[in-house]
Amino acid sequence: MSLRKVSNIIEALGRHEDKDAIRVLCDLGTNHHSDEIRELTARALIKRNSKEALEVVIKNKGKGINDLSARVAMTAINELLALKEKESAIQILEETLSNSETEQEVQDTARSVKALMSFSS
Numbered sequence: 001m002s003l004r005k006v007s008n009i010i011e012a013l014g015r016h017e018d019k020d021a022i023r024v025l026c027d028l029g030t031n032h033h034s035d036e037i038r039e040l041t042a043r044a045l046i047k048r049n050s051k052e053a054l055e056v057v058i059k060n061k062g063k064g065i066n067d068l069s070a071r072v073a074m075t076a077i078n079e080l081l082a083l084k085e086k087e088s089a090i091q092i093l094e095e096t097l098s099n100s101e102t103e104q105e106v107q108d109t110a111r112s113v114k115a116l117m118s119f120s121s
Contacts, residue, residue, distance in 0.1 A: 007040055014044025026056045030063040039075045046079040058092045065109050081120045
């Protein structure tokens with residue numbers, strides 16, 4: 001399947017109102033071996049700007065801002081910075097920082113992104 005078709009599918013799932021769309025993006029898109037697919041998925045989840053979608057890209061190790069690929073992580077961070085409505089993202093970043101069960105690496109990334117978001121407002 002061409003990247004263009006996959007991109008259209010990811011974008012459609014990102015716009016779909018059903019919460020199962022977030023699950024599909026999380027299960028298939030954020031776990032894909034291709035950086036391009038994970039990047040498109042992170043972008044779609046962030047543009048959705050819902051609590052459930054943002055939690056996927058902020059709280060999970062190896063996904064979104066915590067992706068092992070710098071390209072994917074930076075795309076996710078830039079998308080968060082570009083949000084017009086940042087309240088939900090900031091709330092999830094704060095929850096990530098205050099959760100003692102969250103891995104230190106994830107908390108460090110959340111702290112850095114929260115600082116960047118506070119400067120971009």
